[in-house]
Amino acid sequence: MPHNISQIKAAIFDIGATLVTGPPVAPNKVIASLIDGATAADVSSVIMTTEIQSAEHACSILEKRFGRLSGEAVMAVCELWKSQSTAPEALGGAAETVLTIKNRGLKIGLLSDIWSPYYAGVERVLPEVVEASDAIVLSCRTGVRKPDTSNFRTAIDALGVEASEALMVGDTYTHDILPALELGMKAVWVLARPERESESIIRILNGEVPVPTITVASVGEVASLRILNVDMLTQERVG
Ligand SMILES: [Mg+2]
Secondary structure (H helix, E strand, O other): OOOOHHHOOEEEEOOEOOOEOOOOOOHHHHHHOOOOOOOHHHHHHHHOOOOOOOHHHHHHHHHHHHOOOOHHHHHHHHHHHHHHHOOOOEOOOHHHHHHHHHHOOOEEEEEEOOOHHHHHHHHHHOHHHHHHOOEEEEHHHHOOOOOOOHHHHHHHHHHOOOHHHEEEEEOOHHHHHHHHHHOOOEEEEEOOOHHHHHHHHHHHHOOOOOOOOEEEOOHHHHHHOHHHOOOOOOOOOOO
16 A cells, blocks of 8 residues: 655654664773773763763763773773774765755654764764754754654654654664654664564564564665655555
8 A cells, every 4th residue: 555655744864774884883882891880781871862072071971970980991982982983984875865855855854872973973974964954863962862752752843743744764673663653653664784673573573563664675775765755656665
């Protein structure tokens, strides 16, 4: 059954593993390994929800939470900061997809759980996407992380659309797709890393959680989806 194509007025993109490569090393795990008694989850709850200006600022925030860092840890955090801010690489078709959809008159949003240096890297590799975005909602700015739906609501409100008029595009079922569907948004699952999503795939196949509106293998396929393309009548959704 064809979707109501005239309904979608905004496309909201996750960033990591949707528009750019994910971090080659998990920054929370690296930092946790440098601090006695800190878990990766503890570190995440600090670095992903604070706007951090510099490596030195990162160290001072970590010290506030975990106590004094060793000289070795400070050096390692500085190294990590540098490597994370140069790590993101644009995924194939990411910029073209966003700009094509933008040029069709849809609003564009970015919605990401991300820490500051990685986002700085995103601004460097996808400046045209950042420029084209009408709303940018980042966990390091709002202090809230997915799957909490509040950042989704913030993005929708900032774009001036109803949930049912917004399409979420993301790679992680539990953090991008499920919260979007729960809010009444449409959701395109970019299943670029199926091995990391096997648990969700099984739950979907067993009917325990809702099926994404559409599933694709890469972000480059999104602009040609019928749900986003009034003119492309040949593209039929199967299933
Ligand atoms: Mg992601």
